[in-house]
Amino acid sequence: MDSHRRRMVLWGGALAMALTGACGIAAQRWLPKTSVAPAELLEAMSNAIANGQVVPGRDPICVANGLAYDKEPVNVQTGNTATLSWMDMLVDAGLYERPVGGQSGGLLSQSISIYRPLPELARWGGGRRLCVARAVRLDAVSNVGPVEDMRLRGKRYTGVLADVRWRLDDPAPWLAIPGVSEALAHELPGWRSARWQPGPHGWALTQRKSFVLVDSRWTAGDAVERAAPTRTNPDPM
Template sequence: MAHFCTKCGTAHAPGARFCDECGKAVNAAPAPAPASVPAAAAAAAATPALSGVKRRHVMIAGGVLAVVIVAGGALAWLLAPEAASAGSFSRAIDAHLAADEAARDKLLCLTNLPYQKEEIRVASYDSSTRQWLDILVRSGLYAAPVEQSSGGWIAQSQFVYALAAPGKAALRGDKLCVAKGVKVAKVSGYDQVRDLGAQHVAMAKATLTLTDEAAWFAKSADRALILERLPDGDLQVRLPLALVDKQWQVIDETQMSQAAMSGVIGKASAVQGAGMLDKLKSAFRFGGHPAVGKWQAAMGNVLEFTSDSVINNGTSTKATFTTKGNTVTIAPEGAGEAAMDIIVSDDGSTAQISMGGVRVTTLRRVRN
């Protein structure tokens, strides 16, 4: 049977090794089959593969352990009590003022006059009220006053302030408000946390800034004078905070007193009577009030406030005192006596007397 070269097609002998025409190899011997691999060599070859599998298992196990450690750390962080800081105190105060409309309105709204009335009549001698309403006239809330006679047996001159359309739009119920909200600009007190045993408490001092200001107030040239008429005209508040459910929250002073009392009882249950009160006072200054002492008014007369009375030119009148931060509300006993607020400065050297939300005079502390 003839054989042909696969390259050039030339016939060649059956036993030829190369094509006589083109030289291509023909009838090449098949490659020898590989020798069988010894069992030991096969085992040696398998060992690295097994080692790689083990390494992968170790790496996977190590990764799982790392995830568990990280997850455990994250869980511990989530379950840990919130640290006392400027951020946590600001968040707590902002949340409190956003949720408590009454507390917010006390900071932002004026209730010293019946603003919901169409007219406010002011006696000619009441210069303080007239000055305030003149500010509102300049702010566009009231028309310019008209002087009238009160009539009657003893006629008196009075000024009538008529509520203008912008004034009606600015009212919130019977209150005149300068803004819709506030937020914390600066806070302190987070570095003075007290451990009362069952609870951690602190007294924070926050400086606030207005948000969403009323249009009439935003464009008023008398912003500073208007702010002075607010109960907290400097936009500074003191608020008690406690760690509740591992988060700092604003609480009221009654809750603070209860927390302080509980802490004192828990730490010294054997203390009784006056000793208990002294301990409570030292733990958290709820005894007395910031206005205790002698004060000289602008006219020269001296007022003295004790824990339960007001002494004016040697005449003592029993009174009740309610304290909120640096503001002391004094309600003298007896008919005809109006309550007044004493707003004590941070350093305790001066104070402002306010009646019905209107600042009356400045007091200076008399040092013994």
């Protein structure tokens, strides 16, 4: 092999080694952590809440279905089976008295059932809505997915998806009455694209959320998405 070819082979080998090394560094650079414990993500979510970056529901969790849940009696036509069933459930919850019969009055008087509120309703009703809890609270993080590359606000991060579970904070005591929770769960509006579900340990709502590494610490994806662009910590080029 002549000297020129020998130099080409050596140069090519050196280039290949350099590229291999660079690729290895890049792979190591972008290779995410292999796993993360749910407790780390729970801490990240708790920190985001404490710092005001993620605000859980601080408003009461309520039903607003057109009935006026106040001091006035609720009059229901005897043929309105859906509303009668709803009001009978509220009777079981201890919010209304058992109905008494009556007439609506007027030229086209109709038979009605009259439900009179009990004192307990004043704690949870008003403003044409019926509330079941004062707020929500963070409960747990579980079902952690694989750590992988993730983009938030157009930036690249090492991230992971996990289930974040919330619970009712200061729930109404009558939710524990059989049949009441199930009926109310169907009437409550969705909360942040999820639905409340009653269970043996109380009401729970589960959301699939993202978490990303920022300055080597796990951070709730919600906090990153809501932060100003100057506060994000994207990977450098």
